[in-house]
Amino acid sequence: MLDDLNLWRWQRYTAIVTLPLVLAHVVLQLFVFGIDSASYADVSARLKGGAMLTVDLLLLVAVCAHAFLGLRSVLQDYARRSALSGRITRVTLIAFAATVVYGLAALVAFI
Amino acid sequence: MTESLATRITLEVDRSEPGKPSRFEVPVPAPTSRVLDALLYVREHLDPSLGFRYSCRAGMCGSCAVVVNGREALACQTSIGDLGTSTVRVSPLRALPVLRDVMCDLAPFFDTLKRAGAAIRPREPDRKTLRTMPPAEPHRAFIEGQNGCLTCGACFSACEWSATREGYLGPAAMNRVLMLSLDERDALGMSRLADVARDSGALRCHTLGNCSVVCPVGIPLREGMQKLKGLLATMDVA
Numbered sequence: 001m002l003d004d005l006n007l008w009r010w011q012r013y014t015a016i017v018t019l020p021l022v023l024a025h026v027v028l029q030l031f032v033f034g035i036d037s038a039s040y041a042d043v044s045a046r047l048k049g050g051a052m053l054t055v056d057l058l059l060l061v062a063v064c065a066h067a068f069l070g071l072r073s074v075l076q077d078y079a080r081r082s083a084l085s086g087r088i089t090r091v092t093l094i095a096f097a098a099t100v101v102y103g104l105a106a107l108v109a110f111i
Numbered sequence: 112m113t114e115s116l117a118t119r120i121t122l123e124v125d126r127s128e129p130g131k132p133s134r135f136e137v138p139v140p141a142p143t144s145r146v147l148d149a150l151l152y153v154r155e156h157l158d159p160s161l162g163f164r165y166s167c168r169a170g171m172c173g174s175c176a177v178v179v180n181g182r183e184a185l186a187c188q189t190s191i192g193d194l195g196t197s198t199v200r201v202s203p204l205r206a207l208p209v210l211r212d213v214m215c216d217l218a219p220f221f222d223t224l225k226r227a228g229a230a231i232r233p234r235e236p237d238r239k240t241l242r243t244m245p246p247a248e249p250h251r252a253f254i255e256g257q258n259g260c261l262t263c264g265a266c267f268s269a270c271e272w273s274a275t276r277e278g279y280l281g282p283a284a285m286n287r288v289l290m291l292s293l294d295e296r297d298a299l300g301m302s303r304l305a306d307v308a309r310d311s312g313a314l315r316c317h318t319l320g321n322c323s324v325v326c327p328v329g330i331p332l333r334e335g336m337q338k339l340k341g342l343l344a345t346m347d348v349a
Contacts, residue, residue: 005308005348012344076310080276085310 002089007069014066021059028052044110053107060103068096120191122149123200124161127209132158142192146179146201150186150213162211163201170327173263177213178202183265183325204264206274220264220281223273227284227306231291232298241296250293257290257335259328266322266332278311282322282332285313289339304339304348313339 029035033046047053072092079085122135135157137149147165154161165175168187175186180200191199207215233241244251266282267273273281280288285307292303307313313336320333 004310004314005343008314009344076315 002093007072007089011066011069011073014062014069017062018059018066021055021062024055025059028055040110047107047110053111056107057104060107061100064096064099064103068092068099071095120149120196121198122153123198124150124153125200125202125213127162127212128160131160131212139191143190144192145187146177146184146189146191146194146199147175147186149191149199150201162214164214171261173261173265173327176204176263176265176268176327178204178268183269185263185265185327188327204268206268206270207264215264217264220267220283221262223267223280223284224262224287227280227288228299228303229284229287229291231294231296234296234298244294244296248295250295253338254290254293256331257286257338259330260286261328263327265325265327269321269325271317271319271321272315276311276315279315280307280312282316282336285316285339286330286332286335289335289342292342301342301346301348304342304346307339308343308348313343316340 028051033042033052037043037046047056069092072088075088075092076085079088118139119136120139122137124133124135126133135153137152137157139149147168150161150163150165154163163175163177163186165187166172167174170185170188173185176183177186178184178201179186179189180194180196181202183204186201201213203209203213204215207217207219210216231241235242246252246255260283262283264283270279270281272279288303288307291297291299292301294300297303316336318333318336322332322336323330323334326332
């Protein structure tokens with residue numbers, strides 16, 4: 001699951017998924033809900049509606065995964081030893097998980 | 112070369128032995144004179160100790176690959192007139208140990224071909240000759256352009272990873288893996304992809320394309336890497 005090939009594939013999958021999700025987020029935010037409705041109550045009501053929450057949750061996971069897999073790939077360019085390479089993978093995946101948890105906590109505050 | 116027709120160039124050659132002369136004034140009888148002609152002139156008339164390798168002089172063997180003015184090329188196929196400079200610098204291939212002057216030990220490069228299992232394993236070992244793949248066969252059309260490697264090592268020298276990461280297979284070896292994995296006559300077929308589906312294999316390639324730029328026979332190696340990555344993204348790699 002966490003071998004080089006699968007992580008490389010997941011970076012591609014998340015790139016493909018992120019594009020429509022970003023577009024959906026922008027369309028919902030700008031044209032459906034409007035940029036003026038940014039108060040706590042407005043955002044809370046929007047997220048409780050379900051559609052925005054679904055998009056944001058998927059976007060959170062896809063963007064974080066893509067970003068940290070990209071970071072891992074860049075750092076691997078400088079890893080000369082396989083032990084360091086393994087550590088880079090573990091650290092970036094932990095950072096990914098931590099960022100997703102942080103993002104979830106931010107979303108939960110509105111629900 | 113005859114002196115009477117000559118215009119002259121300054122030939123700068125990387126020397127492996129300190130103290131050996133590295134700049135030579137060399138006559139160039141015609142713009143189509145090759146860098147190899149200039150190297151041969153130096154060895155015959157100015158410094159018989161100059162080390163370089165050549166064989167066929169026709170761009171077929173790949174043994175005279177060197178770096179000319181910062182770019183990998185076959186010395187026998189590089190016209191001095193096309194370089195457009197009066198000073199021509201010849202250096203050894205990068206990422207390979209230098210044996211003498213601009214002559215390299217190609218063993219690390221050939222080792223990548225060995226590690227990649229670059230020889231065909233016939234599906235029908237009892238046949239005396241391989242079945243001919245018809246030109247219209249889809250797999251042949253897919254890999255046709257990747258054919259014709261001279262194993263000169265120019266792509267290996269130009270690849271940023273070959274020079275900096277020990278164990279990286281390099282463009283020529285992975286191009287060979289691509290060809291064999293799609294060759295129906297090969298018994299290993301797609302299982303060959305497993306060996307390059309790792310960070311030290313095809314996944315590390317950033318597709319900068321230096322390999323394609325310097326290949327003396329114009330093999331689209333960068334495009335080959337993209338094809339290989341396409342297979343890795345979609346195929347079940349054992």
